[in-house]
Amino acid sequence: MFLTSSCAGVVLGENCGCLSLSQAISHGDLQGMKDFLMRRQVATTSWSDIFETPLQKACCCGQVDVVKELLLQNRKMPNEMESLALDNAAGNGNLETVVELCENNSALLRQENSDSYGLVIPVVRSSNAGKGEVTRYLYKQTPLGVLMEDEGYWATCLLLDAVFYGFLDIVLGILDRIPPDQVPSLAVTKHPRQRSSPLRFLALKPDLFRSHCDLGFWRRLSYSCMIP
Known part of the structure; x- marks a missing residue:
């Protein structure tokens, strides 16, 4: 049937x-x-x-030219279509599509744009999915003010995801970007909308620490570059 x-x-x-x-x-x-x-x-x-x-199909397959054509055919609601396209591309780790969309419309990275369509901000969409390359690109493109909205909610989301997937360069990058006096409230204090604080979550990931395992030469070298 x-x-x-x-x-x-x-x-x-x-x-x-x-x-x-x-x-x-x-x-x-x-x-x-x-x-x-x-x-x-x-x-x-x-x-x-x-x-x-x-x-969605075009974004999943990383067909940038097809994405462009489909967006052109939806001129009546460009922001909505571009937001949905970026959400799909970020979640699927299609860096080329993400770069194309962000370079043409930086407003897609704003929280109010995501809120309009019931979406999380793009960088958190990719970090939720564990897409390291795309997350790093979107993190660099996303204004700090967006991450720090609502008492640093999106920054906390990104920190938790980065700790979970081992994106320690992003963890250090966030803590380095924010004013020193805001570090404790962001990294140590549990956000009202989260179940755990980044520091507590980090304590549950002993595999991220050199003392937990025997690292090879290159991993020791990488670790020394990321962790002072």
């Missing part, structure tokens, strides 16, 4: 059509994608299958 998606208007039994669109996006076939969307009159915000929209 076939089901239908009310938000998509796509019959799940139309597997061939969905597969064609999915393959065109995956392979960066711009013309094939445009022909399909025009022929079927499918909106770029509709679901290409039961799992994702064309924009």
